[in-house]
Amino acid sequence: MPKDIDWKNLGFSYIKTDKRYISYFKDGKWDEGTLTEDNVLHISEGSTALHYGQQCFEGLKAYRAKDGSINLFRPDQNALRMQKSCERLLMPQVPTEKFIEACKQVVAANEDYLPPYGTGGTLYLRPFVIGVGDNVGVQAADEYIFSIFCTPVGAYFKGGLQPANFIVSEFDRAAPRGTGAAKVGGNYASSLLPGKEAKKREFADAIYLDPASHTKIEEVGAANFFAITKDDRFITPFSPSILPSITKYSLLYLAEHRLGLEVEEGDVYIDQLDDFKEAGACGTAAVITPIGGIQNGEDFHVFYSETEVGPVTKELYDELCGIQFGERQAPEDWIVKVK
CATH class of the missing domain: 3.20.10.10 (D-amino Acid Aminotransferase, subunit A, domain 2)
Incomplete structure (x- = not known):
């Protein structure tokens, strides 16, 4: 059942949804990843994301199409851009297939938050990678988190398509x-x-x-x-x-x-x-x-x-x-x- 949300008056702000995806990189590889209800990250106080800015993120949307289906718009391009960001910051890349599958899982698990067709709203996805673990020196972390959460949004600038x-x-x-x-x-x-x-x-x-x-x-x-x-x-x-x-x-x-x-x-x-x-x-x-x-x-x-x-x-x-x-x-x- 769609949530009781004023779809036509959505702003661009955080609304907690039911599930988000999380995957851990440890010992040189990513795990399978899973969906979780917990929207709080538990990370070490020595995480490089906190001290040295070793983190990157993406933004993409899911759209309720005219025929009732759900569209992702060019998610492979978001995956490629995130891979380049990770490369620049010495973080492990998230494979394109893993990235797209995670996006699909998050959208499917939170479909009730996807604004109906015709309202102008969308479901905004925020994938990110952060360096975590017990670190203190200025160097790349050994452990990382890849996660995606979503939230229903309207226009970023007030008024929509207005100058x-x-x-x-x-x-x-x-x-x-x-x-x-x-x-x-x-x-x-x-x-x-x-x-x-x-x-x-x-x-x-x-x-x-x-x-x-x-x-x-x-x-x-x-x-x-x-x-x-x-x-x-x-x-x-x-x-x-x-x-x-x-x-x-x-x-x-x-x-x-x-x-x-x-x-x-x-x-x-x-x-x-x-x-x-x-x-x-x-x-x-x-x-x-x-x-x-x-x-x-x-x-x-x-x-x-x-x-x-x-x-x-x-x-x-x-x-x-x-x-x-x-x-x-x-x-x-x-x-x-x-x-």
């Missing part, structure tokens, strides 16, 4: 040759202060420029940036310190193959915003959030509108969500059925 304004931060999100391309907690911890300052000034979040020259847009809060040029090209920043967003690469494909646009990963200079008629932030949590305007120092640049969604952004949003909710034909291997 939001952002402000350019003076802070850097990541170092030029640091961990910006890995989905690790330290990147997000450093964004809390600039994010809080942006919200204090009534912006949705901060925009980060490239750490080397501070001339090019890299990320929008915890999301990737994209823009539509005045001659209908889809462009998104390229940099070794940007997290490779699965949503962004999906939009690159859809913009080219479904909308017929030219696409490009390249430089987006903060002083050349006049080249673009639309812009947006994209990611698993944000999906697509249209950017109404960007505050950069004393300058405020408006794209399509501060109140209305641009037509290309709307078309991309409809195409992406249509695929995720089973309303439109998905490219091959993009959808994995839970049931």
Whole structure:
């Protein structure tokens, strides 16, 4: 039975669900893993995740499709990205098959928390790997935990598909040759202060420029940036310190193959915003959030509108969500059925 939840007014916050998956790495291998009702982790005080930031995570969603089935959207790509994050932090990789099977188990065990089709809600999955065990020196742990929990969510930014304004931060999100391309907690911890300052000034979040020259847009809060040029090209920043967003690469494909646009990963200079008629932030949590305007120092640049969604952004949003909710034909291997 579906839970008694106000599905249409879900925010993006934690709601405890019935089961979560947990697997332990010890003596050089992962165990089989299991589902548990316990939402509290029991770890050593010497865990490297606590002291040295040896941890990474992922985010993906389960969707109740139009035909009643349950979709996972490109979970193999989340598995690959987590493997790269683990490699960067000297943690054991979680095999793709194990990752996807664990996701399926968690969704199936918590199906009653999956928002019904038509509400706009989804079941958000948070896989993570942490270094644990009795450690004290600065070195990789010998033991690890891989776990996945889930929670029903609505829109990440209030209002759903409505333009939001952002402000350019003076802070850097990541170092030029640091961990910006890995989905690790330290990147997000450093964004809390600039994010809080942006919200204090009534912006949705901060925009980060490239750490080397501070001339090019890299990320929008915890999301990737994209823009539509005045001659209908889809462009998104390229940099070794940007997290490779699965949503962004999906939009690159859809913009080219479904909308017929030219696409490009390249430089987006903060002083050349006049080249673009639309812009947006994209990611698993944000999906697509249209950017109404960007505050950069004393300058405020408006794209399509501060109140209305641009037509290309709307078309991309409809195409992406249509695929995720089973309303439109998905490219091959993009959808994995839970049931």
